Amino acid sequence: MAGFAAMHPFAPAAQAEGYLAMIAELERDLATITGFAGCTLQPNSGAAGEYAGLMIIRAYHQSRSQGYRNIILIPASAHGTNPASAAMAGMKIVTVACDANGNIDVDDLKAKAEQYEAELAGLMVTYPSTHGVFESRIREIVDTVHEFGGQVYMDGANMNAQVGLTNPGFIGADVCHLNLHKTFAMPHGGGGPGVGPVCVAEHLVKFLPSHSVQSTGGEEGITAVSSSPWGSALLLPITYGYIKMLGAEGLRKVTEMAIVNANYMSCKLKDSFRTYYSGESGRVGHEMILDLTNFRKEYGVEVGDVAHRLMDYGFHAPTLSFPVHDTLMVEPTESESKEEMDRFCDALVEILKEAQSVPALVVNAPYTAAEVVGEWAHEFSREQAVYPLEWVRTQKFFPHVTKIDNGYGDRNLVAVNEE
Ligand SMILES: Cc1ncc(COP(=O)(O)O)c(C=O)c1O
Structure with a gap:
């Protein structure tokens, strides 16, 4: 729509x-969803939102x-962007320990x-945590920080486990950012721009970012x-439409489905892959960390190999080795069908x-x-390599490039030699 697409930011x-x-x-809708009084849509990513929120604090x-x-x-x-943003905002970082769960x-x-x-300037806390768990003592955590004169920054990257069920304002935080490119339907990945709005409680509204x-x-x-x-701003109609089309009830249902889907997969996989962390009820939030820490020692297989192998089954691998080394963090969201989740679980088990x-x-x-059409020197068959399960035949995706040395590529410029 030209009215949205062709607008100059300084018109x-x-x-x-x-x-x-x-x-x-x-801005009003996002403030309502987060339980806050004001909102800025200025930051271009979650990390930029963190920086803006900390500058407001x-x-x-x-x-x-x-x-x-x-x-x-x-x-x-915490996600690595939290300490990075804090350092950029001129703050000194003190790390708080996590317990075995x-x-x-x-206590720490x-x-x-x-x-x-x-x-004390404050605390940055992610809820549910990047370990995929709703921390039952979150209110006590928030109160402690306030008691000692700090402000609570809630990293809202995991808001899709909160929308319509709870919110940072209700929990007692003072500031949060949202990732519209995660929770509110914007395309994610590929290096395109995101939007990381910051929502704040009443006493911080007057500090929302200005513009010259x-x-x-x-x-x-x-x-x-x-x-x-x-x-x-060009991206905002997507989130606006998403919120308006779903309405309050629809948004809540999305959250419920995201949580139910994650728990479905965690249960379905439990005999093959242990879920690293779960809450006191034995459940996860909207994502789970699958434990593959034994793969290297027992099978001589790296967790990165599993990620690459998933491509042969037609899947883009989930988050690898974050926030725990040698694990996969799976976040099905609300939008995957049961059939797709079953296929993904079957692939992992296989x-x-x-x-x-x-x-x-x-x-x-991969x-x-x-x-496959070239010389085949492997001990296993071509069939096993490219059609590991029956359903893969009907929707086969062939990666264009086989395994590359990621570590080497990160450290060295590898130029194509045309000759
Ligand atoms: C918990 C958490 N915080 C912050 C961020 C940063 O968001 P962005 O990638 O938009 O900068 C992420 C991104 O994955 C995240 O998972």
Whole structure:
């Protein structure tokens, strides 16, 4: 729609009334969903949202003549962007330990909050955690930080396990970011722009980011965190449409399905793959970490080999070795059908059997069409390599490139030699 696609970010406001109305309504909706009073759509990614949120916290402390508060507590389970954003915001990071179940070690949190009371800026916490678990002591965690004068930044990257069921405002946080490219239907991956809105409680609204060309943000707004006033505004109609079409009930159902789907897969796989962390009820949140830590020692197979082998079954591998080494983190979301989840589970179970019986089959994956029609030097058949399960035949995907040395490629420029 040209009205959305052809707008210049610095077009005079009078020429963008429709856009601005949509932006204002989306900001309101996102504030409602997160249980907060205000929202900015300026940050272009989750990480940019973290940075903006922390700068808002900094401005808040400064406004109370407590600009010296610059210690941020970050649990060991946090996503790497959390400490990176905190460092960019000029804060000093103190790591909080996790217990054996993957939860924040509340005793350690209390001890550190007390130790750094005079300089405590706040806590960054992800809920459910990157370990895929709803921490039952989240309220106590939030209260502890407030008690010692800190603000609570909730990393909302896992909001698809909260929308319509709970929210950061209700839990007691002060700021959160959302990843519209995760929770709110924007295409994810491929390096395209994201949107990482920041929502804040009433006392922080006045610090929402401003802009030097367009009028936006709070009256004491921090400086802009993006070159354009509403960030990647072109993408916003996707989230706007998603929220309007689903409505309150639909959004809640999406969250429920995301959680139910993850628990379905975790249960279905339990005899073959242990789920690394689960909550007190034995359940996971919206994702699960599957334990493959024994693969290298027992079968001589790397977890990266399993990820590559999944391509032969037609799957893009899930997150690898994060946040725990030698694991796969699976997040089915609400949108996969039961049949697709079953196929994925079957593929993983079959790969486990392959690792146990013909490890070379997994180690040499994936298999390209060129390799299959060429000379075949492997101990297993071409059939086993490319059609490991019956249903793969009907929807075969051939990767174009076989395994490359990722580590080498990360460290060295590998140029194509045309000769
Ligand atoms: C828990 C968590 N926080 C923050 C981020 C950063 O988001 P982005 O990739 O949009 O910068 C991610 C991204 O995967 C995440 O999982």
